């Protein structure tokens with residue numbers, strides 16, 4: 517009896533330790549209808565290999581079930597969470613255990629919204645101090661409706677979140693190797709210089725704004741125009757493949 521109670525207590529403690537370390541929520545599964553939404557609408561998931569599909573499902577499950585979702589003037593439907601989760605999975609799939617821990621909340625606007633500080637219109641933003649990723653649903657859908665124009669607000673904002681996540685100490689930080697980051701920053705500086713000098717660049721002008729925007733815009737091109745990106749800026753492309761541990765151009769050729 518005493519042994520049983522001790523065993524029970526040990527199991528309970530193990531459960532608590534796993535729950536508090538995040539092991540349990542990382543293994544949470546998608547429901548059948550969530551998986552059906554993913555399979556029906558998420559192109560990156562449809563194209564992925566079986567091994568990557570399993571990893572993507574875990575990321576989507578974490579996004580859907582463990583992040584807080586706030587709608588501003590709309591109710592955030594489960595399908596919306598799955599599709600934004602799929603966008604996160606597209607970006608994070610190469611990393612075996614990355615779920616943007618610091619960002620605990622998604623705020624979803626129905627449409628582009630006015631920035632209270634600047635008065636300008638926004639399609640999304642990342643607020644690292646508040647651990648929040650903001651996305652306009654209409655613009656998110658548009659991003660995936662036009663798959664080859666390298667405009668994708670979901671990938672753009674999540675790329676910003678990834679960039680911050682790497683430097684915010686939270687247990688999953690500093691996952692981008694410093695040597696690679698240094699190489700990336702050097703290449704980014706060179707290309708931003710070209711953009712600012714109004715020399716022809718593969719990227720749109722906005723990439724020249726600063727290092728964070730350069731990275732976010734590069735991620736949009738990486739996923740939406742990978743073959744042209746690899747052709748135009750092979751070194752930038754190769755370093756980004758290493759940083760994100762995946763090669764969309766190769767996946768595109770195979771499919």
Ligand SMILES: [Zn+2]
Pocket residue numbers: 672676728729732
């Ligand atoms: Zn941006």
